[in-house]
Amino acid sequence: MSLITIILKMCEGLGKTCAIFFLTLLFSLPLGMVISLLRMSKNKIISKITQFAVSVLRGTPLMLQLLAVTYGPYYLFGVSVSRNKLIPVVIAFAINYAAYFSEIYRGGIESISVGQYEAATILGYSKAQTFIRIILPQVVRRILPSVTNEIVTLVKDTSIAFTVSYQEMFTIGKQIANSQTSFTPFLVAGVFYYIFNALVGFVMGIVEKSMSYYKQ
Amino acid sequence: MNVLKMTDIKKSFGGNEVLKGISFHVDKGEVVSIIGTSGGGKSTLLRCATLLETIDDGTISYMGEDVTYYDQNGKLCYAKDLNHFKKFFGLVFQNFNLFPHFSVLKNVMDAPVTVQGRDKAEVKEECMKLLNKMGLGDKADAYPFELSGGQQQRVSIVRALAMKPDILFFDEPTSALDPELTGEVLKVIKALADEKMTMVIVTHEMAFAKAVSDRVVFIDGGIIAEEGAPEEVFGNTKNERTKQFLQSYND
Numbered sequence: 322m323s324l325i326t327i328i329l330k331m332c333e334g335l336g337k338t339c340a341i342f343f344l345t346l347l348f349s350l351p352l353g354m355v356i357s358l359l360r361m362s363k364n365k366i367i368s369k370i371t372q373f374a375v376s377v378l379r380g381t382p383l384m385l386q387l388l389a390v391t392y393g394p395y396y397l398f399g400v401s402v403s404r405n406k407l408i409p410v411v412i413a414f415a416i417n418y419a420a421y422f423s424e425i426y427r428g429g430i431e432s433i434s435v436g437q438y439e440a441a442t443i444l445g446y447s448k449a450q451t452f453i454r455i456i457l458p459q460v461v462r463r464i465l466p467s468v469t470n471e472i473v474t475l476v477k478d479t480s481i482a483f484t485v486s487y488q489e490m491f492t493i494g495k496q497i498a499n500s501q502t503s504f505t506p507f508l509v510a511g512v513f514y515y516i517f518n519a520l521v522g523f524v525m526g527i528v529e530k531s532m533s534y535y536k537q
Numbered sequence: 538m539n540v541l542k543m544t545d546i547k548k549s550f551g552g553n554e555v556l557k558g559i560s561f562h563v564d565k566g567e568v569v570s571i572i573g574t575s576g577g578g579k580s581t582l583l584r585c586a587t588l589l590e591t592i593d594d595g596t597i598s599y600m601g602e603d604v605t606y607y608d609q610n611g612k613l614c615y616a617k618d619l620n621h622f623k624k625f626f627g628l629v630f631q632n633f634n635l636f637p638h639f640s641v642l643k644n645v646m647d648a649p650v651t652v653q654g655r656d657k658a659e660v661k662e663e664c665m666k667l668l669n670k671m672g673l674g675d676k677a678d679a680y681p682f683e684l685s686g687g688q689q690q691r692v693s694i695v696r697a698l699a700m701k702p703d704i705l706f707f708d709e710p711t712s713a714l715d716p717e718l719t720g721e722v723l724k725v726i727k728a729l730a731d732e733k734m735t736m737v738i739v740t741h742e743m744a745f746a747k748a749v750s751d752r753v754v755f756i757d758g759g760i761i762a763e764e765g766a767p768e769e770v771f772g773n774t775k776n777e778r779t780k781q782f783l784q785s786y787n788d
Contacts, residue, residue: 434634436630436632436634437634437636439589439630439634440630440634440635440636442588442589442623443587443589443623443626443627443628444623444648444652444696444700445620445623445624445648445652445653445700446648446651446652447620450651450652454647454651455636458638459637459638462638534680535637535638535680535681535682536637536680536682537637537682
């Protein structure tokens with residue numbers, strides 16, 4: 322099989338790779354905020370339960386979580402395995418990444434000085450107004466480098482979807498590598514991920530720059 | 538009428554009683570300075586007055602309206618709608634606490650527009666007037682990090698004034714400033730005093746307190762040790778504790 326054929330075949334899976342990537346971000350970024358707020362809840366029980374859930378999500382392999390979400394329903398309830406694997410893949414990825422994002426958010430929120438809250442309180446801002454107008458914009462600015470880190474990791478983690486045979490780019494590459502006893506598909510995959518992440522880095526660089534009009 | 542009236546205020550942190558029954562009032566147009574040693578309770582009193590801390594015992598009222606009351610079981614309660622009372626006062630912090638992501642103009646305009654729901658164009662005109670008055674007209678589009686400490690503090694005074702408070706509190710407004718910058722902030726406060734703005738100023742600037750205030754309150758060990766006209770307190774106090782305290786400033 323020629324290099325061109327390999328590349329073309331693998332490109333067929335790029336759409337699915339992108340689907341995992343964008344859908345995971347779409348769901349995990351806001352879900353992370355919800356988890357983060359639960360984690361910081363004044364209710365000790367809610368906070369502790371959330372803390373435990375996050376520790377499980379961060380402390381076990383994403384691959385295992387993916388297998389559990391995909392095949393768990395079958396073993397537990399006899400529900401047939403979903404034919405469209407994108408659904409369990411995105412569920413597993415979104416929850417896992419939300420756990421990481423939640424801790425990044427928490428770190429960002431807790432780094433904002435008490436004085437900012439006090440100034441807002443005195444001026445009569447409601448709790449929601451304070452969070453959205455005063456705190457969040459500063460948090461976003463501070464956590465952007467860490468979030469970029471996670472996004473870059475996510476690009477590479479999409480390859481884990483091969484464990485449930487979801488036909489994304491890496492899965493196809495692995496199949497070609499097996500059938501042709503060739504290492505070339507892996508090199509191609511490496512180049513694909515690198516280019517993808519170069520784009521991510523470029524975009525996040527622009528976002529970061531757009532927020533650097535002030536200093537803290 | 539008393540703009541602010543506090544009676545028999547008690548406040549503890551852990552087992553440490555910081556305010557041991559302080560009664561304090563401010564009349565309309567009055568400038569009151571609060572002086573005293575660090576840890577004596579003056580900042581805590583200010584934080585209780587501005588509702589940043591809750592009191593353990595006592596009563597607070599603004600413009601004759603009670604902020605706190607005792608229920609039928611004798612338990613101290615705060616009024617439900619605290620935002621109603623926040624309209625009455627403003628606070629200028631030691632560390633300015635400007636919003637770093639807002640320009641100077643947005644810092645002073647945002648609360649009147651979003652919190653008070655006032656007309657944007659009208660608020661902008663008022664705020665520009667205030668900024669010009671404070672010599673900050675050319676800084677409207679600057680961000681806080683581009684300003685000196687003295688300029689930042691003046692912006693934070695404008696931010697408080699833009700809310701049209703009935704009383705303005707200052708918590709050591711010059712303590713975070715280099716000595717050469719304190720003058721410009723004190724001048725602004727003096728100008729407000731001349732306009733009969735009702736103010737309470739916690740300060741370590743004794744000469745300033747003497748020059749600007751109608752009344753000086755010396756807080757020591759959680760109680761008001763002495764209170765009176767500046768000439769009495771600074772001039773010829775009979776109070777031993779006040780003498781000692783002022784002596785330590787003259788050294």
